[in-house]
Amino acid sequence: MSRFPFPPYLDGWFRAAFSHEIAPGEVQPVHWxxxxxxxxxxxxxxxxxLDAHCPHLGAHLGHGGTVxxxxxxxxxxxxRFEGDGRCSDVPYARRIPPAAQVRAWEVVERNGxxxxxxxxxxxxxxxxxxxxxxxxxxxxxxxxxxxxxRIRSHWVDMNENAVDGExxxxxxxxxxxxxxxxxxxxxxxxxxxxxxxxxxxxxxxHGPGFRVVYATEPTESVIFLxxxxxxxxxxxxxxAYTARRLPGLDADALxxxxxxxxxxxxxxxxxxxxxxxxxxxxxxxxxxxxxxEYRRWISRFWRQEPEPVDARRG
Numbered sequence: 001m002s003r004f005p006f007p008p009y010l011d012g013w014f015r016a017a018f019s020h021e022i023a024p025g026e027v028q029p030v031h032w033x034x035x036x037x038x039x040x041x042x043x044x045x046x047x048x049x050l051d052a053h054c055p056h057l058g059a060h061l062g063h064g065g066t067v068x069x070x071x072x073x074x075x076x077x078x079x080r081f082e083g084d085g086r087c088s089d090v091p092y093a094r095r096i097p098p099a100a101q102v103r104a105w106e107v108v109e110r111n112g113x114x115x116x117x118x119x120x121x122x123x124x125x126x127x128x129x130x131x132x133x134x135x136x137x138x139x140x141x142x143x144x145x146x147x148x149x150r151i152r153s154h155w156v157d158m159n160e161n162a163v164d165g166e167x168x169x170x171x172x173x174x175x176x177x178x179x180x181x182x183x184x185x186x187x188x189x190x191x192x193x194x195x196x197x198x199x200x201x202x203x204x205x206h207g208p209g210f211r212v213v214y215a216t217e218p219t220e221s222v223i224f225l226x227x228x229x230x231x232x233x234x235x236x237x238x239x240a241y242t243a244r245r246l247p248g249l250d251a252d253a254l255x256x257x258x259x260x261x262x263x264x265x266x267x268x269x270x271x272x273x274x275x276x277x278x279x280x281x282x283x284x285x286x287x288x289x290x291x292x293e294y295r296r297w298i299s300r301f302w303r304q305e306p307e308p309v310d311a312r313r314g
Contacts, residue, residue, distance in 0.1 A: 004154045004278050008232040009033050010301040012187075012207030013108070013115040013129050015226040015238065016049055018146070020112070027072065029062030033118055034231040037105070038062035042070045047114045048083035051103040055087075061102075111135040112144070113226070115210070120302070127187040132212055134222040134242060142255040144224070146240035147263050153273040155208060155227040155235050156298055161269060162191055162203060162211070163294045166287060171272065172265050174199065182290045184297040208301045219254060220244040223262070239266070 014032065016039055022028055027040040029052060036052035038061045052060050054074045064075030071080045071088055079100065080089040087100030106117035110129045117125045134141055151158065161167055162180075169177035178199040182191045192202040203213040213223040221243040228236050241259050245251045284291060 004157060005280055006154070006156055006299070007120065007302045008154065009118060009120065009229050010156070010208040010298075011119045011123075011126070012209050012301055013117055013125070013127075014209040014228040016047075016107070016114045016116045016228070018113055019047075019109060022047065022114070025067045027062055027065050027067060029060060031230060032116070032228055034229070036060065036062075038065065038072070039114070040065070040067055040072050042067060042083060044070065046070070046083065047107050047109055048072075049105040049107050049114075049116050050081060050083075050085055053102070054079060054081075055100060055102060111224070112137075113224075127207065129206060129210065132222070132224070134244075135212075135224055135240075139245070141222075141242045141244055142251050144240040144242050145255060145259045146238055147259065147266070148236060148238040149266060149270060150230065151235050151237055151270055151273060152233055153235060154278075155229070155237070157276070157278050158227070158235070158237065158269070158273050159205070159208070159211075159298070160291060160294055162205075163290045165289045168199075171268050180289045182293050182297075184293065189294065189297045208298060218258075219246065219249060219251070221255075221258065237266075 016030065016032065022039060022041050024041050024043055024045050027038060030037050030039050037049055038052045039047065039049050041047050050061065052062050054061060054076060056074065056077060056079055059074050059076035061072055061074055066073045068080060071082045073080050078091050079087055081102055082088050083104060085102045085104035087096050090096050106125055108115050108129055111132050112135055115129055135144065163182055165178045165180040168174040176198060179194040179197050180191060181194060182189055187207050189205040190202065193200055200217065201213060201215045203211055205211045209227055211225040213225065215221050221241065224240045226238050230236055239262060241255055241262060243251045243255045243258065
């Protein structure tokens with residue numbers, strides 16, 4: 001992707017689907033990281049993600065493939081592949097070819113989301129996705145309402161908005177520009193407003209594909225954001241919003257209003273993201289916020305550098 005000097009696919013956990021989008025016994029063709037994949041949920045409820053094409057004669061397992069127990073039957077000649085990618089049955093053969101296997105992706109289901117692990121060198125997961133209690137179904141919080149977007153850009157560049165306080169004022173029309181600080185803690189990036197700032201918010205990035213934002217205005221709320229590369233040019237970005245139910249507050253009405261506001265903000269951002277270029281050596285000034293700190297943190301997910309020392313600000 002000529003607009004950006006970094007790889008199209010970073011290392012980390014990425015959203016494959018929301019849990020409610022695929023039921024036991026269901027099969028879905030998906031396309032992530034420039035690859036045709038197949039997502040299925042075994043009869044026992046376990047989700048699996050495989051490369052899509054059968055090694056036999058190339059049929060796409062997501063178009064007509066059927067779940068059988070813990071495995072997936074190819075629609076063409078009914079070879080069966082387990083969730084780990086092994087071929088466990090060829091109905092008409094006495095011997096299964098030793099190379100009969102498709103790539104299986106590491107998958108974890110947490111917070112109502114199915115995540116998959118990507119690493120350029122095939123290394124195993126280097127960190128875990130945490131449990132976020134606010135994202136579980138609960139009467140104490142409004143149901144998550146999500147929006148998704150197909151954006152012609154790269155998350156490394158888009159996500160820089162999180163540490164760019166001035167853009168909130170000039171693009172989104174907030175009353176003031178929040179004074180943002182950030183601190184890297186290994187695979188996590190913590191972003192927060194300075195003490196006394198009227199716009200109190202904090203967020204945690206868990207690698208390059210998953211962020212949780214905690215806000216207190218206009219009420220206590222949580223925003224889940226995730227971004228998954230579709231291919232070298234496009235990213236699917238989503239957000240999901242929930243608000244805490246409090247006495248005397250119509251939290252559902254407030255959540256509906258906030259989702260519309262966040263959607264409007266996204267539309268404003270997308271117009272800029274899809275038409276900007278990435279400056280490797282940007283001309284920054286003293287009011288620009290911790291952009292350099294963010295870039296140092298995010299670069300570790302493609303440069304394979306050792307665990308960085310915490311970058312503490314202020």
